[in-house]
Amino acid sequence: MFELLFCSILTILPDYLYRRYGQGKRIGREITLYSVWYELRYGIVTCLILTISLITLVFYYHPTATTAVASFRTIAILPEVPGRVSETYVPVSLEFEVKAGDPVFKLDSNRQEAAVETARQHVAEVQGEVALARGELAVASAQVEQALASLKQAQDEFDTRQELFVRNASAVSERDVEKLQNTVNAMAGAAKAAQANKDLIDTKISVFLPEKLKSAEARLAEAEVELAKTTVYAGVDGTVSQFVLRPGDIVNPMMRPAGILIPKDAQKQRLIAGFGQIEAQVLKVGMLAEAFCGAQPFTIIPLVITEVQTQIASGQVGVGGQMVDASQTVRPASITTVLEPLYQDGLKELPPGAVCKVNAYTSNHDRLSSGEPLGMGEFIYLHAVDAVGLVHAMLLRLQALLFPVQTLVLTGH
Numbered sequence: 001m002f003e004l005l006f007c008s009i010l011t012i013l014p015d016y017l018y019r020r021y022g023q024g025k026r027i028g029r030e031i032t033l034y035s036v037w038y039e040l041r042y043g044i045v046t047c048l049i050l051t052i053s054l055i056t057l058v059f060y061y062h063p064t065a066t067t068a069v070a071s072f073r074t075i076a077i078l079p080e081v082p083g084r085v086s087e088t089y090v091p092v093s094l095e096f097e098v099k100a101g102d103p104v105f106k107l108d109s110n111r112q113e114a115a116v117e118t119a120r121q122h123v124a125e126v127q128g129e130v131a132l133a134r135g136e137l138a139v140a141s142a143q144v145e146q147a148l149a150s151l152k153q154a155q156d157e158f159d160t161r162q163e164l165f166v167r168n169a170s171a172v173s174e175r176d177v178e179k180l181q182n183t184v185n186a187m188a189g190a191a192k193a194a195q196a197n198k199d200l201i202d203t204k205i206s207v208f209l210p211e212k213l214k215s216a217e218a219r220l221a222e223a224e225v226e227l228a229k230t231t232v233y234a235g236v237d238g239t240v241s242q243f244v245l246r247p248g249d250i251v252n253p254m255m256r257p258a259g260i261l262i263p264k265d266a267q268k269q270r271l272i273a274g275f276g277q278i279e280a281q282v283l284k285v286g287m288l289a290e291a292f293c294g295a296q297p298f299t300i301i302p303l304v305i306t307e308v309q310t311q312i313a314s315g316q317v318g319v320g321g322q323m324v325d326a327s328q329t330v331r332p333a334s335i336t337t338v339l340e341p342l343y344q345d346g347l348k349e350l351p352p353g354a355v356c357k358v359n360a361y362t363s364n365h366d367r368l369s370s371g372e373p374l375g376m377g378e379f380i381y382l383h384a385v386d387a388v389g390l391v392h393a394m395l396l397r398l399q400a401l402l403f404p405v406q407t408l409v410l411t412g413h
Helices: 002-010 012-022 041-061 110-167 174-228 376-410
Strands: 064-069 075-077 083-088 095-098 103-107 231-233 238-241 259-263 271-275 288-293 296-308 335-341 355-361
Touching: 002 012, 002 041, 012 041, 041 376, 110 174, 271 355, 288 376, 296 355, 296 376, 355 376
Parallel strands: none
Antiparallel strands: 064 271, 064 355, 075 259, 083 103, 095 238, 103 231, 238 259, 271 335, 288 296, 288 355, 296 335
16 A cells, blocks of 8 residues: 555656646546546556556565564473372462472382382392401401311321331331322312312402492492482473473373473574565575564564575475375475574563564665676666665554554454
8 A cells, every 4th residue: 555655646646737737637527537547547557567566676675574483492391201290399380480400390209219229228238248258258268278287287297107108118008108198189179179269259259249239339320310210300490381280190201291491591582584485585694674573562673684594394305104295285385584683682572482573675785885887777776676675664664553553453452
């Protein structure tokens, strides 16, 4: 409508002034409802052509996104294991501030506590085995000393009898010498067995039991980790929103989350807007933009485009059991762009999740002032493109001005 009124001032109005004052024709006499087309046909046709051209020029080079959202990140509050809630630490409220490490709720932990106690008893049992093995080592050491003493005594007696047998064969019989030799051999074997038993117990104390104790302590640590999983803590500072979990509820990480945690740093100062695909060649990083949001009436927010997604969501192909059919994509997806405030804290007062309308503006100022050789037609055209952005800016401000009236009055609020 604004474009039509503006173009009519440049076309229909001069045509009428010429007819009125140049030809002396008057409204209601020569210019009537039936003759207005014949009398003002040049102005009307020119107005229509100029209006269509202006609308096309404005909306192509200065695109509009009606689906801009002040996005923010959320974290699902989920336990690592399913279970029944035994206690909650967050009150029933719409929002509740938490710090990183604050408990949120606790699951029933009887099974995990029993596993921890069993693992703890196993650790104590292994520690008892270590103490017992040290006692066995003391006994084995004494047995080694006893065997060595018996071996020495038998060896001394054998040496004495052997010497007597060599000096006087009639004093000691050969049979007695052989018996003593066998006794010495038996004592030597007993000493080796006692030493081997001592070495075995020493190995058990220094190698086997420490590893067994480490394994028992690892199982205890694993059981304690499983027990710790029954209490869910806030991972970051933020706000717990719409938390309705109560003792007795069943929580499953695969089916039912316990609530939503909105991190404090998730409310980033940016908007995510979706522009039509026809503006794919126009949207560029660094373009200036403006937005008005229903959550901030009568306010125009200056923005700048910081990212333009090169892929369009309607063309994505996922792994599935069916072949892709292009005809199934009925509604073309938009081009996703990220906009940030041109000035610091420009979106500070905007509630996260607010829906806005965004206008982006094409600017050829750098090209016009770069000294690049341009033809007269191109020079005028680029100036016209920049100039008609004012029309879109005025429309945006008019919409921002009328939005509260349309919402609160005309829609029957």
